[in-house]
Amino acid sequence: MKFTACKAQKLLSLSILTHDASMENPLHFLAAARQCEINELQRMLRTSSLVRALAELIHALQKERGLSSILLASEGLMGRDALHMQRQTSDQHMATLRTALSQLDVDSLQGGQGARLCSRIAYVLQGLDALAGLRHSVSAFGASVHTSTQAYIHLIADLLNVVFEAADSATYPSISRLLVAMFHFMQGKELAGQERATGAATFSAGVSYTDSQQHWLHLIEAQERCMQVFADCAPEALVQAWQRCSATGSDVTAVERLRRIGCTALDGAQLPRELSPLWFEACTNVMDGMHHIESLLTQALVRDCEVQLDLAQTGLARLPSTMPAAHPQGDAVPEFFTMRSAMPAENHWAPPLQMSVLSVVQEQSQRLQAMRNELDTVRQALTERKTLERAKGLLMTHQKLSESEAHKLLRQTAMSQNRRIIDVAEAVLSMADLLAKPIA
Amino acid sequence: MKFTACKAQKLLSLSILTHDASMENPLHFLAAARQCEINELQRMLRTSSLVRALAELIHALQKERGLSSILLASEGLMGRDALHMQRQTSDQHMATLRTALSQLDVDSLQGGQGARLCSRIAYVLQGLDALAGLRHSVSAFGASVHTSTQAYIHLIADLLNVVFEAADSATYPSISRLLVAMFHFMQGKELAGQERATGAATFSAGVSYTDSQQHWLHLIEAQERCMQVFADCAPEALVQAWQRCSATGSDVTAVERLRRIGCTALDGAQLPRELSPLWFEACTNVMDGMHHIESLLTQALVRDCEVQLDLAQTGLARLPSTMPAAHPQGDAVPEFFTMRSAMPAENHWAPPLQMSVLSVVQEQSQRLQAMRNELDTVRQALTERKTLERAKGLLMTHQKLSESEAHKLLRQTAMSQNRRIIDVAEAVLSMADLLAKPIA
Numbered sequence: 001m002k003f004t005a006c007k008a009q010k011l012l013s014l015s016i017l018t019h020d021a022s023m024e025n026p027l028h029f030l031a032a033a034r035q036c037e038i039n040e041l042q043r044m045l046r047t048s049s050l051v052r053a054l055a056e057l058i059h060a061l062q063k064e065r066g067l068s069s070i071l072l073a074s075e076g077l078m079g080r081d082a083l084h085m086q087r088q089t090s091d092q093h094m095a096t097l098r099t100a101l102s103q104l105d106v107d108s109l110q111g112g113q114g115a116r117l118c119s120r121i122a123y124v125l126q127g128l129d130a131l132a133g134l135r136h137s138v139s140a141f142g143a144s145v146h147t148s149t150q151a152y153i154h155l156i157a158d159l160l161n162v163v164f165e166a167a168d169s170a171t172y173p174s175i176s177r178l179l180v181a182m183f184h185f186m187q188g189k190e191l192a193g194q195e196r197a198t199g200a201a202t203f204s205a206g207v208s209y210t211d212s213q214q215h216w217l218h219l220i221e222a223q224e225r226c227m228q229v230f231a232d233c234a235p236e237a238l239v240q241a242w243q244r245c246s247a248t249g250s251d252v253t254a255v256e257r258l259r260r261i262g263c264t265a266l267d268g269a270q271l272p273r274e275l276s277p278l279w280f281e282a283c284t285n286v287m288d289g290m291h292h293i294e295s296l297l298t299q300a301l302v303r304d305c306e307v308q309l310d311l312a313q314t315g316l317a318r319l320p321s322t323m324p325a326a327h328p329q330g331d332a333v334p335e336f337f338t339m340r341s342a343m344p345a346e347n348h349w350a351p352p353l354q355m356s357v358l359s360v361v362q363e364q365s366q367r368l369q370a371m372r373n374e375l376d377t378v379r380q381a382l383t384e385r386k387t388l389e390r391a392k393g394l395l396m397t398h399q400k401l402s403e404s405e406a407h408k409l410l411r412q413t414a415m416s417q418n419r420r421i422i423d424v425a426e427a428v429l430s431m432a433d434l435l436a437k438p439i440a
Numbered sequence: 441m442k443f444t445a446c447k448a449q450k451l452l453s454l455s456i457l458t459h460d461a462s463m464e465n466p467l468h469f470l471a472a473a474r475q476c477e478i479n480e481l482q483r484m485l486r487t488s489s490l491v492r493a494l495a496e497l498i499h500a501l502q503k504e505r506g507l508s509s510i511l512l513a514s515e516g517l518m519g520r521d522a523l524h525m526q527r528q529t530s531d532q533h534m535a536t537l538r539t540a541l542s543q544l545d546v547d548s549l550q551g552g553q554g555a556r557l558c559s560r561i562a563y564v565l566q567g568l569d570a571l572a573g574l575r576h577s578v579s580a581f582g583a584s585v586h587t588s589t590q591a592y593i594h595l596i597a598d599l600l601n602v603v604f605e606a607a608d609s610a611t612y613p614s615i616s617r618l619l620v621a622m623f624h625f626m627q628g629k630e631l632a633g634q635e636r637a638t639g640a641a642t643f644s645a646g647v648s649y650t651d652s653q654q655h656w657l658h659l660i661e662a663q664e665r666c667m668q669v670f671a672d673c674a675p676e677a678l679v680q681a682w683q684r685c686s687a688t689g690s691d692v693t694a695v696e697r698l699r700r701i702g703c704t705a706l707d708g709a710q711l712p713r714e715l716s717p718l719w720f721e722a723c724t725n726v727m728d729g730m731h732h733i734e735s736l737l738t739q740a741l742v743r744d745c746e747v748q749l750d751l752a753q754t755g756l757a758r759l760p761s762t763m764p765a766a767h768p769q770g771d772a773v774p775e776f777f778t779m780r781s782a783m784p785a786e787n788h789w790a791p792p793l794q795m796s797v798l799s800v801v802q803e804q805s806q807r808l809q810a811m812r813n814e815l816d817t818v819r820q821a822l823t824e825r826k827t828l829e830r831a832k833g834l835l836m837t838h839q840k841l842s843e844s845e846a847h848k849l850l851r852q853t854a855m856s857q858n859r860r861i862i863d864v865a866e867a868v869l870s871m872a873d874l875l876a877k878p879i880a
Contacts, residue, residue, distance in 0.1 A: 026562040026569075032546035033558035040551035106472035110550050111480035112611035112815065116808045118473035122466040122801045129466075130776035142771025151777035171552030331582025336570035337591035361562045366833070368556045373830045375552065390813045393806070 026361060027319065033364060034316040037172075041309040043108050044175050046100075047166045048305055051179070052298040053100040055186060057093040058159050059291045062193040064090050065152035066280065068138045069197060072145045073204060087135060094128055101125075113169040120162045127155045149197050154404075156190055168382055172308060173374035178301045180381045181233035185242075185297060188226030189290045195219040196283035199262055203276035208265035214415050216263055222421070229381045238296055245289045254282035384422050391425035466801060467759065473804060474756040477612075481749040483548050484615050486540075487606045488745055491619070492738040493540040495626060497533040498599050499731045502633040504530050505592035506720065508578045509637060512585045513644055527575060534568060541565075553609040560602045567595045589637050594844075596630055608822055612748060613814035618741045620821045621673035625682075625737060628666030629730045635659040636723035639702055643716035648705035654855045656703055662861070669821045678736055685729045694722035824862050831865035 064086045070079040101121060109117060134151050137143045143151070163186055167179035198216050202208060227246075231239050246252060258279045265271060388410070395406040410428070414421040504526045510519035541561060549557060574591050577583045583591070603626055607619035638656050642648060667686075671679050686692060698719045705711060828850070835846040850868070854861040 026565040029541075029546070029558040029562040029565065032549070033555040033562065035546075036549050036551060036554035036558060040555075043550075101469075106469070106475075108550075109472070109476050110483075110548075111476060112808060112811055114476035115473040115480075116805075116812065118469040118476060119801065119805045119808055122469040122473065123805060125466040125469065126776055126801055130774040133774035134777060137771050137773045140771040143773050147773050147778075151773055154777055331577050331580040333577045333583045333587050333591055334570040334573035336566055337574060337594055338587075361559065361566055365556075365559045365563060368552065368559055369829060369833060371552055372556065372826070373833065376826065386812070386816065389809060393809060393813065 027322075030361060030364065031316060031319055033368070034312060034319070038309065038312045038316065039108065040171060041175075041305055041312055043105070044170060044172065045302065045305040045309065046104055047169075047179075048298060048301045050097075050100045050104060051163055051166055051182060051301065052295075053093065053097040054159050054163055055182075055291070055294045055298060057090065057097050058156050058186065058190065059287075059294075060086065060090040060093045061152060061156055061159075062190070062287065063284075065149060065156075065193070066196060066200075066284070068148050068152070069145050069200070070280075072138060072141065072143065072148055073201075076141070083138075097128075113165070117162065117165040117169060120158070120165050124158045124162055127158050131155065145201070150404075153194065156193075160187055160190060164382070164385065168379075171371075171375060173371055173378055174304050174308065175301065176375055177233045177378045178235075178297065178304060180378055181230045181238075182294070182297045182301065184226040184229040184233070184381070185290070185294060188223045188230065189287060189294070191219050191223040191226065192283065192287055192290065195223065196280060196287070199258065199279045199283065200276050202262055203258075203271055203279055204273060206271055206273045208262065208267065208269045208271055210267040213263055213265070213267075216259075218411065218415055218421075220259065220263075225420075233378065233381060234297065235300055238293065238300065241296060242293050245293065246286075249289075251282045251285040251289075254278065255286055258282065387422060387429065388425045391428040394428060467762075470801060470804065471756060471759055473808070474752060474759070478749065478752045478756065479548065480611060481615075481745055481752055483545070484610060484612065485742065485745040485749065486544055487610075487619075488738060488741045490537075490540045490544060491603055491606055491622060491741065492735075493533065493537040494599050494603055495622075495731075495734045495738060497530065497537050498596050498626065498630065499727075499734070500526065500530040500533045501592060501596055501599075502630070502727065503724075505589060505596075505633070506636060506640075506724070508575075508588050508592070509585045509640065510720075512578060512581065512583065512588055513641075516581070523578075537568075553605070557602065557605040557609060560598070560605050564598045564602055567598050571595065585641070593634065596633075600627055600630060604822070604825065608819075611811075611815060613811055613818055614744050614748065615741065616815055617673045617818045618675075618737065618744060620818055621670045621678075622734070622737045622741065624666045624669040624673070624821070625730070625734060628663045628670065629727060629734070631659050631663040631666065632723065632727055632730065635663065636720060636727070639698065639719045639723065640716050642702055643698075643711055643719055644713060646711055646713045648702065648707065648709045648711050650707040653703055653705070653707075656699075658851065658855055658861075660699065660703075665860075673818065673821060674737065675740055678733065678740065681736060682733050685733065686726075689729075691722045691725040691729075694718065695726055698722065827862060827869065828865045831868040834868060 064083065067079045067083040067086050071083050104121075106114075106118060109115075134143070134148070134155075138148050160183070163179075163183045167176065167183045170176035170179050195216065198212060198219060202212055202216070227242075230242070234242075258275060261275065262271065262279075391410060392403060392406040395401050395409060396403060399406070399409075401409065410421055410424050413419075414424045417424070504523065507519045507523040507526050511523050544561075546554075546558060549555075574583070574588070574595075578588050600623070603619075603623045607616065607623045610616035610619050635656065638652060638659060642652055642656070667682075670682070674682075698715060701715065702711065702719075831850060832843060832846040835841050835849060836843060839846075839849075841849065850861055850864050853859075854864045857864070
């Protein structure tokens with residue numbers, strides 16, 4: 001709560017007092033419009049720190065999940081020390097996350113967006129509080145590999161939900177674009193983590209089954225869709241960095257070769273158990289590479305916030321300081337009604353000092369309109385996820401399912417019908433009326 | 441600025457201090473989530489006053505526009521006293537609007553939404569400042585009927601843009617629905633006002649022309665689409681009130697009969713000039729009826745804000761005050777990871793006092809999710825307008841047109857191709873790449 005609403009208000013009052021401060025003055029609202037953007041950018045800068053902390057913690061928990069599975073599967077023979085150290089690393093990142101949360105300035109959050117973000121955070125904090133119990137249960141062999149893995153998957157999904165809400169609340173197109181890229185990259189990496197667990201379990205068991213093979217293929221496909229959204233939204237340099245990382249290197253080659261072995265084996269066929277550690281290590285290295293891309297993305301996010309903030313503050317400072325005296329126009333209709341021309345679309349933040357207030361209002365209005373249009377386009381990438389959530393909600397309400405049961409039902413329907421899960425979700429929504437009726 | 445951000449913050453701190461105040465506590469963020477909603481509802485209550493003031497002023501300006509045209513068309517023989525009185529009425533409503541604006545608390549506005557609202561208000565204030573000049577020009581016969589009418593149309597369009605931004609910024613589904621209904625009803629009423637002017641000009645001229653007939657038909661069709669959105673979004677009682685108002689009464693019958701006469705006459709055919717005052721009066725009475733519906737809508741809006749605010753404050757007060765001690769669970773995986781069930785969908789604001797914090801977090805999260813889903817549905821009605829604005833923006837940028845030229849081009853294309861303007865706008869957007877290239 002370093003930067004409180006009160007401080008924001010003081011800044012606002014100051015900036016307005018340097019202009020003609022009358023409430024009835026267009027300049028008052030012009031300055032207020034720019035201050036809205038500045039407050040938003042400062043909020044986004046804090047959100048960026050939060051997203052960075054979330055990415056670090058998720059990466060640590062993904063490792064902790066893998067090591068917990070190894071400990072449980074080996075019945076305590078393997079990974080005990082590594083898990084102990086990894087838990088300490090996770091704890092450090094948890095502390096960083098709690099610091100980022102305490103600096104979030106909840107007073108600056110608003111409406112449904114703000115409420116959803118806070119609500120997701122409350123969920124995450126409950127999960128982090130429950131983590132100690134989960135760890136105890138793993139160390140005491142009170143959990144199966146499956147239960148432990150599912151618990152970590154839930155916890156990480158809750159953390160990703162916070163990133164989603166952050167992306168959904170951004171109203172600056174360039175920042176929204178980076179957050180959409182970031183969310184999908186993080187989601188893709190989490191699916192890679194789940195694939196690592198599925199492959200490791202399959203190779204460890206030494207037998208291939210069609211069911212888990214289908215799940216494995218589903219995880220690969222879902223990852224690729226996430227990475228496609230990332231590639232559509234991220235800056236060119238980062239997309240290239242990811243392409244270099246994902247197309248070359250011995251680990252990527254190893255993952256592809258082991259995917260082929262695991263995903264093409266016939267139902268019930270034997271698999272060499274010794275592939276399990278090879279698979280796990282190659283996947284882990286690829287995920288470490290992905291984590292590096294995440295760091296580059298958060299850096300780009302912070303930089304973009306700072307650049308925009310600088311431009312916005314310059315824009316506020318350059319507003320005309322007083323309303324010009326009205327030109328006597330005789331009996332003619334005022335210019336306001338007759339001059340409604342298009343403004344040049346570039347260099348919006350730096351109007352020449354002589355520019356009339358009307359022109360400033362016009363260019364600001366058009367710049368904000370263009371921002372909204374661009375934002376609407378960027379946010380379409382978030383729609384797919386919302387459709388999925390809505391379909392799940394419908395199934396939960398009308399079929400009395402839990403969230404994970406609803407997700408499983410959608411996923412299994414998609415797999416059995418060889419359709420994308422999003423297509424099944426849309427079909428569910430289009431059948432909403434049918435679902436509303438009790439099943440006979 | 442009666443209710444400042446500082447006061448909101450004090451309230452927030454107070455409400456949180458009655459709970460366990462640690463930052464790392466889920467309750468802190470649960471309370472913050474509810475406070476976000478309370479702040480939003482208080483903002484919406486202020487927005488409702490603003491919308492009511494806008495509706496009153498627009499109604500007064502629509503009358504002033506009509507009387508100005510009568511004065512100019514009669515070359516000073518008719519309407520001078522009525523216009524003088526109407527200007528005083530408009531001035532009173534302008535004063536009310538300025539009061540509502542001064543109570544808006546711009547510090548509570550945020551991001552792109554808040555910036556757009558402020559920017560639209562700055563535009564409106566410029567227009568209201570220019571109104572004196574317009575009136576002078578009308579009184580001195582320095583403006584033609586057409587120029588005067590267009591100037592008032594611009595001014596009212598700017599006022600309606602503020603209502604649109606208010607509707608677009610609402611995040612409560614029920615409030616958003618009422619604001620969407622209100623915006624479309626006001627827009628429909630403004631189109632009725634423009635139809636009144638077009639019809640009056642046609643009958644006064646005593647001749648029917650295909651061009652103005654086409655424009656007239658376009659205004660009728662556009663009105664009907666607005667009223668359809670209103671009927672889809674408004675509460676049933678108000679829709680019925682509007683249907684009674686629009687389907688019965690001698691004025692409605694007169695308008696329909698005169699529409700038939702004006703819109704079916706052949707190009708160049710004579711029309712009886714004495715129909716002009718009959719037409720004007722019937723239209724005016726219908727618009728007064730519409731204004732009554734507007735008042736009912738703003739009342740419903742204020743009532744809805746108050747009811748929701750009461751529920752939200754009760755919900756905040758009923759939050760559990762401390763985190764329960766964790767139940768010892770032995771070596772089992774914590775309940776948090778194993779209990780992820782669906783919650784009942786009703787009575788969300790009143791959890792029983794014994795409800796676990798986890799349950800409160802879950803129900804809150806699901807309620808917010810349901811709100812977002814409902815909101816997305818309601819807001820689709822605003823998409824059509826955004827598509828239109830986007831297409832206009834594209835034409836302005838790439839064809840170097842003014843806003844009104846761009847709108848005219850879209851409208852004329854729609855009329856000449858016998859398509860809806862929204863379909864033409866979508867076609868323009870789908871051709872964006874072509875437009876981006878300079879025309880050879």
